[in-house]
Amino acid sequence: MLYLTFSITTVSMIRSIFIILFYYSFCIQPLFAQAITQVHFQYHAVTAAQKDSTVQQWLQPYTDSLNHYLNSVIGFSLENVYKKKGGGPLGNFITAAMLQQALLQTATKIDAAFLHPAGIKGFLPQGNITIGTLYALLPYTNRLVVQQISGAILEEFVHRMAADGGWLSTGINYAIDVYGKAKNIRIQQQPILPNAVYHIVVSDYMANGGSNCSMLRSLPSIPLHTTLIETCKNYIQSFTNNHEPITVNKAAQFTNIYE
Amino acid sequence: MNRRNFIQNTVKAGLFTGISLLPAGNLLAKNSMTETQLTILHTNDTHSQIFPFENNSGPYAGMGGIESRKKIIEQIRGTGNPALLLDAGDFCDDSSIYDAYKGKVELEAMRLLGYDAFTLGEKDFLGGIDNLATQLKHTGMKPIVCNYDFTHTSLQNWYQPYTIIQKENLKIGVLGVLLPLHDKISISGIENLVYLDAVMQANKTAAILQQQHCDIIICLSHLGDRYADGRISDEVLAKNNQCIDVIIGGHTHQFFKQPRLYKNKSSSYTLVNQAGWGGIQMGQLDYVFTNTTNKKLIRTKNILLREKKNE
Numbered sequence: 317m318l319y320l321t322f323s324i325t326t327v328s329m330i331r332s333i334f335i336i337l338f339y340y341s342f343c344i345q346p347l348f349a350q351a352i353t354q355v356h357f358q359y360h361a362v363t364a365a366q367k368d369s370t371v372q373q374w375l376q377p378y379t380d381s382l383n384h385y386l387n388s389v390i391g392f393s394l395e396n397v398y399k400k401k402g403g404g405p406l407g408n409f410i411t412a413a414m415l416q417q418a419l420l421q422t423a424t425k426i427d428a429a430f431l432h433p434a435g436i437k438g439f440l441p442q443g444n445i446t447i448g449t450l451y452a453l454l455p456y457t458n459r460l461v462v463q464q465i466s467g468a469i470l471e472e473f474v475h476r477m478a479a480d481g482g483w484l485s486t487g488i489n490y491a492i493d494v495y496g497k498a499k500n501i502r503i504q505q506q507p508i509l510p511n512a513v514y515h516i517v518v519s520d521y522m523a524n525g526g527s528n529c530s531m532l533r534s535l536p537s538i539p540l541h542t543t544l545i546e547t548c549k550n551y552i553q554s555f556t557n558n559h560e561p562i563t564v565n566k567a568a569q570f571t572n573i574y575e
Numbered sequence: 576m577n578r579r580n581f582i583q584n585t586v587k588a589g590l591f592t593g594i595s596l597l598p599a600g601n602l603l604a605k606n607s608m609t610e611t612q613l614t615i616l617h618t619n620d621t622h623s624q625i626f627p628f629e630n631n632s633g634p635y636a637g638m639g640g641i642e643s644r645k646k647i648i649e650q651i652r653g654t655g656n657p658a659l660l661l662d663a664g665d666f667c668d669d670s671s672i673y674d675a676y677k678g679k680v681e682l683e684a685m686r687l688l689g690y691d692a693f694t695l696g697e698k699d700f701l702g703g704i705d706n707l708a709t710q711l712k713h714t715g716m717k718p719i720v721c722n723y724d725f726t727h728t729s730l731q732n733w734y735q736p737y738t739i740i741q742k743e744n745l746k747i748g749v750l751g752v753l754l755p756l757h758d759k760i761s762i763s764g765i766e767n768l769v770y771l772d773a774v775m776q777a778n779k780t781a782a783i784l785q786q787q788h789c790d791i792i793i794c795l796s797h798l799g800d801r802y803a804d805g806r807i808s809d810e811v812l813a814k815n816n817q818c819i820d821v822i823i824g825g826h827t828h829q830f831f832k833q834p835r836l837y838k839n840k841s842s843s844y845t846l847v848n849q850a851g852w853g854g855i856q857m858g859q860l861d862y863v864f865t866n867t868t869n870k871k872l873i874r875t876k877n878i879l880l881r882e883k884k885n886e
Contacts, residue, residue, distance in 0.1 A: 357833040361879040368642040374687055375625070375680075382675050447671075457669030539761035543669055 386448035391552035392561040397440040399433070402482025406440055407431070408565040410454075411486035413551030414544070418462050418517035421540050426462065427503050427514040428487030430477070432527040435519060435544070436484070445552055445562070450545045458519035460540040460547060463532060468510040472531050474498045482570045487516075493573045519544065612656040612873075613745055615793065615860040616648060619663035619825030620696065620852035623670040623681055628853065639854035641684050643880040647857055648688055657742035660689060663825030663849075664753060664797035665696030677702040682714040691740050694719050694751030694795040696825060697759040704764050705729045719751030719795055722776035724769035737780050739787060745864060748784030750819075752777050753797040754807070754826060773798060773807050774815050785818045791862065791870055794819045799827040800835075800849055813837035813845040820870065821860065824849035830856055834875055846872065855880055 399406040414429040437455050465473070474490055477483040478498035490501040501508050508514075517540075518532060525533040555562045627640035651658050666681045667673050673681070678699065685693060695718045700707055708729035711718065721736035737750040752773045757765060777794055784792045794812070801810035809824040817840050830851040839845045850858040861874040 358874070358876040359832040359879075360876065361881050362643075362647060363881045368645050371642050371645060371687065374683070378672070378676065378680050382672060385675055386671060451671050459669075541761065541763070543674075545669075545674070 386451065387446050389444045389446055390549055391445040391556045393440055393442055393445055393564075394561045396442045397562075397564050399436050399439060399484075402433070402480075403484040403569055405564045405566045406436060407433070407484030408486060408567070408569065409440070409562070410436060410544070410548060411484050412565060413548045414460060414517045415486050416551055416554070417542060417547040418460060418515075418540060420550075421542065422462055422515075422538060424462075424515055426487075426517050428485060429517045430473075430488075430522065431458075431484040431519055431544075432522055432529075433480070433483055434527070435521075447545075447549065450548050454544050454548065456521070456544075458521055458544040460517055460542050460544065461520050461523040462515060462517050462538045462540060463523060464536040465514050465516055465532075466510070467508045467512045467514065469531050469535070470503070470514055470516070471498075471501060471508055471510070473529070474501050476528060476531070478570070485569045486565075489569055491571045491573050498570075499573065609744075609866050611743060611745055611864045613742065613747070613791070613862045613864065613870075614651055614654075614656055614658040615661065615821065615823075615858075615862070616651060616658060617661040617663065617823045617848070617858045617860075618644070618850055618854060618856075619797075619823065620665040620828055621662070621681070621854040622665060622668035622698065622852060623673045624853045624855075625672055625680060625684055628855070635853060635855055638879065638881050640880070641688065641854065644854055644857065645688055647878060647880065651859070657745060659691050659740065659742065659747060659793075661749070661793065661795055661823050662690055662693035663696070663795045663823045664694045664751075665698045665825060665852075666693070667699045667701060669698075669701060673701070677706050678710040679714065682710055682716050686714055686716060690716075692719050692738055692749045692751070692795065694797055695753055696797040697754065697756050700756065700760055700762055700765075703762055704768070708733055719749055720753060721750050721780040722752045722771045722773045723756075724771060725767075727767040727769070728764065736776075737784055739784065739789060745790045746788060748781070748787065748789030748792045749795060750777060750780040750784065750792070751795040751797075752812070754799060774812055777812055777819065778816055781816060781818050790864055791820050792818055793821045793823060795823050795825075797825045800824050800829050800831075800847065801827075809847045809849075810835075810837065813839060813847050815840060816845060817841045818843075819845050821845070822847045823858070828852040831858065831877055833877065834858075834860070848875070848877070850877060 397406045397409060398404055411429040411431055414431065415426055418426045435456055435458055436453060438453055440449065440453060474488065475498050478490065478492045479496045482492060488503050490498045493499055503514060520539065522529045523532050523537055552562055624639050625641055627643065628635040628638050630636045648660060662685060666685060667678045711733055718734050719738055720734050725731055725734055737748060740747045740749060755770050756768055781792050796809050796812065798812065799808050801808045809822045813822055814837050822845060824847055828851060829849045831849045834846045834848040837845050837847065848858045848860060850856040857878045857880060859876040859878060860872060862870045863873050864870050
C-alpha cells in the first residue's frame with residue numbers, strides 16, 4: 317500500500333503512495349477531445365522533529381504538576397500482586413474495589429463485581445502505590461455501571477466467563493468442568509435462583525456488550541460516573557486512612573474440576 | 576469504497592470541472608485566471624494525546640503528539656497558501672492529563688496550534704457540561720455545533736451553528752454536527768442537551784452559508800463514517816445534503832487512506848475524510864479555486880505522524 321515518491325524536507329520522510337494521472341476523452345465535442353485532471357492521493361508516514369520549544373515552554377508547568385500528581389503516594393503493598401488466569405489476587409483486589417465503590421455510591425446491596433480480564437495490564441508492585449501505578453495498571457478508560465440482573469441471565473453470564481477460563485470477580489464462586497462449563501454457581505455463598513433479582517457492578521465496556529457480554533446490554537443500569545482508576549484509588553486510600561497496607565484476598569473465586 | 580470506485584467517481588467529478596473548463600477552449604488559458612490554493616488540514620478524536628503514544632502502545636508506539644502535529648502544520652503554512660486547520664471533536668478522553676486538568680490542556684493545545692474551527696464529541700462532555708463550558712470560556716474556544724440546542728445549559732451563548740472564515744479572497748463556511756449523545760455518555764443534566772436532526776440542521780445551516788456566497792462549505796462531523804444499521808452517519812449526511820462540499824468526520828476512528836466521494840442531492844459531490852484517532856493521522860485536502868470555475872480538488876494526503884526515533 318505504501319510506495320515511494322518524494323520527500324518534503326530534510327526532517328520529514330515520505331513513504332508514498334500513488335499518483336494518479338488520468339486522461340479521458342470527451343466524445344460529444346471532439347474539438348476539445350482531451351481534458352486532463354490530475355489528482356494525487358497520498359497516504360504516507362512522516363517523521364517529524366521531536367522537540368518544539370514553544371510547545372515545551374507551554375507544556376512544562378502542566379507536565380511538572382502532572383508528574384507530581386502521578387508520583388503522589390496513596391498506599392502501600394506488602395508484596396507484588398499478580399493477575400492470574402481468570403483473575404488471581406489482583407483480579408480479586410480490583411473487583412473488591414468495584415464492589416465497595418458501588419456500595420458507597422448506590423447504598424444498595426451489591427451482590428457481585430466483574431471485570432473482563434483484558435482490563436488490567438501488568439501487576440501491582442510491592443512497595444508504595446502511586447496514582448501513576450494505577451494509570452499503568454488500568455490503561456483503559458472504564459467507568460462503573462451497576463446492573464440489575466435476573467438469576468437466569470446471571471447464570472448465562474457466568475457460563476460465558478467460565479468458557480474463557482473464568483473472569484475477574486468478587487462475590488461469586490463456581491467450579492469449571494473440563495468442558496469449560498460452570499458448575500455449583502454460588503452468589504454471596506447462596507445458590508443462584510433463576511427468578512431472583514441481583515445487583516452486579518461491571519465496567520461500562522461490558523455493560524455495552526463488549527467482550528461478548530451481549531446478555532448485559534439491555535439490563536436496567538445505573539452508571540456511577542466513576543472511573544476504574546478513581547475506584548481503585550478510593551479503595552487503596554481506605555486502607556491508608558487506617559494506617560494499613562492493602563489487604564488482598566488470595567482465594568480463587570472458582571475451582572477447576574478435572575475428572 | 577475501493578480505489579477503483581474512487582477513481583471512477585473522481586473521473587465523474589473531473590468531468591464536471593472539465594465541462595466548465597471546456598468553454599474556455601484552452602487549458603493553457605488557466606494562467607490568465609487568478610488561482611488560489613486552499614489546504615484543509617484536519618484531525619479528529621485526538622483523545623487527550625498531547626504526547627506521542629508510549630513505547631508500550633503496540634502499533635502506535637511513538638506516533639502522534641502535538642509537537643509532530645505542529646511541525647506538519649508549520650510546514651504547510653510555510654508554503655504561503657492559505658491553510659485551514661479543523662478538528663471534528665473528541666479532543667478529550669479519560670486520561671491522566673484529562674483527570675488532572677479537565678480539558679484545559681487539550682483546548683490550550685488547539686489554541687496554540689491555531690485551529691480555525693472545531694466541533695465537540697461525546698468524550699468532551701466526560702467532565703460534565705458545566706466543566707466543558709468553563710474550560711471553553713477560559714480558553715476562549717467556541718465550538719461549532721448546529722444540531723444541538725444547548726440553550727438550557729451553561730454552554731448557552733458559547734457555541735455557534737456555523738462560522739465563516741475569510742482566507743485571502745476565499746470565504747469558507749464551516750458548520751458542525753454531532754451524534755446523539757444520550758446513548759453514548761451518562762452525565763448529569765444530559766436531558767438539557769436537546770438533539771436536533773443532524774441532516775435537517777446541516778442542510779438548513781449549509782443553505783445559510785450558500786446564501787452568504789461561501790466558496791466552499793465544510794461540515795465538521797462527529798457522527799461516525801457509516802454504520803451497518805444505516806443510522807445517521809457521514810455517509811447518510813453526504814447522500815442527503817444539497818450543498819456541503821466536504822465532511823470532516825470523526826468518532827469511528829477510521830484511518831482513511833483516501834477520501835470517500837458521494838453523490839449528493841444536488842447531483843454534485845460531497846467528499847468525506849477521516850483521520851484515524853489519537854493524533855496519529857492528519858488529513859490534508861488541497862483545493863484550487865479559480866475565478867471562472869468552481870473549486871477543484873487537486874490533491875489529498877493522509878499523513879501518519881511518527882516521532883523521530885532516537886538512535
